[in-house]
Amino acid sequence: MPIPLAAHTYLPDEPDDGAPPVLLVHGFCSDGHRDWVEPGTVAALTAEGRTVVVPDLPGHGASPAPATAAEATAGALAEALLAALDAETAAGVFDVVGYSLGARLAWELPVVAPGRVRRAVLGGLSPAEPFAAVDPGALRLAVTGGPEPADPFTAMIAGMLRAQGDRATGLATCVEGLRSTPFEPGDWAGAAPPLFIIGQDDMMVRGIERILGLAGAAAPVTVPGDHHQALASGHFRTAVVKALAGRE
Numbered sequence: 001m002p003i004p005l006a007a008h009t010y011l012p013d014e015p016d017d018g019a020p021p022v023l024l025v026h027g028f029c030s031d032g033h034r035d036w037v038e039p040g041t042v043a044a045l046t047a048e049g050r051t052v053v054v055p056d057l058p059g060h061g062a063s064p065a066p067a068t069a070a071e072a073t074a075g076a077l078a079e080a081l082l083a084a085l086d087a088e089t090a091a092g093v094f095d096v097v098g099y100s101l102g103a104r105l106a107w108e109l110p111v112v113a114p115g116r117v118r119r120a121v122l123g124g125l126s127p128a129e130p131f132a133a134v135d136p137g138a139l140r141l142a143v144t145g146g147p148e149p150a151d152p153f154t155a156m157i158a159g160m161l162r163a164q165g166d167r168a169t170g171l172a173t174c175v176e177g178l179r180s181t182p183f184e185p186g187d188w189a190g191a192a193p194p195l196f197i198i199g200q201d202d203m204m205v206r207g208i209e210r211i212l213g214l215a216g217a218a219a220p221v222t223v224p225g226d227h228h229q230a231l232a233s234g235h236f237r238t239a240v241v242k243a244l245a246g247r248e
Helices: 032-038 040-045 074-088 101-106 134-142 150-160 165-180 207-216 236-245
Strands: 008-011 022-025 052-055 092-098 116-121 196-201 222-223
Touching: 008 032, 008 040, 008 074, 008 092, 022 032, 022 040, 022 074, 022 101, 032 040, 032 052, 040 052, 040 236, 052 074, 074 101, 092 101, 092 236, 101 116, 116 134, 116 236, 134 150, 134 165, 150 165, 165 207, 222 236
Parallel strands: 022 052, 022 092, 092 116, 116 196, 196 222
Antiparallel strands: 008 052
């Protein structure tokens, strides 16, 4: 059974009965409210008549932490997202928007839910697996009161996790699960190529051209900002709304 996720559904005042619900998937060390409600993406989509489902990933927001790394593999997280969507809505087909880790997990959804993903928007997607360079043992020690990791990248991730307080150990388990299933994409399995959105100053998306080729996608939409700023951009929200409405 997938780990149960906390999720909130936002309903439009005037529903577009011809449009499926939209699943929004947030990034690492964030949550659904911070990535999607606060920047106004949810409001922009409900104004278009869309029903929006916003879950928190395991160990994030109001969702429980994974007990084992097996509950936090990419496939397991995708299954948990699908279960959360199905608990909130009876719709078969859906659209998905993911950012950063959320985009990486959105890539898995057409695989675990064949034929159900209509349109997809992938923002801030790293073409390589960031957690592949993490020393999981050193990370676990660092977030449980042990020494600072000698590796600078692992030390940086440890600092991010410790900033989350008592969620740090659960997030370390997420890192272990994702590291065990690194992002090594094959061809995109969705019905239509996704739209990619990147920040003009985002170093994490370098090399995204390889992923565009696998997805059969057009050139990405570039919006102002770095990896964190791009998501809050009004240009990002506009691109999402247009893409999901088929108005790219």
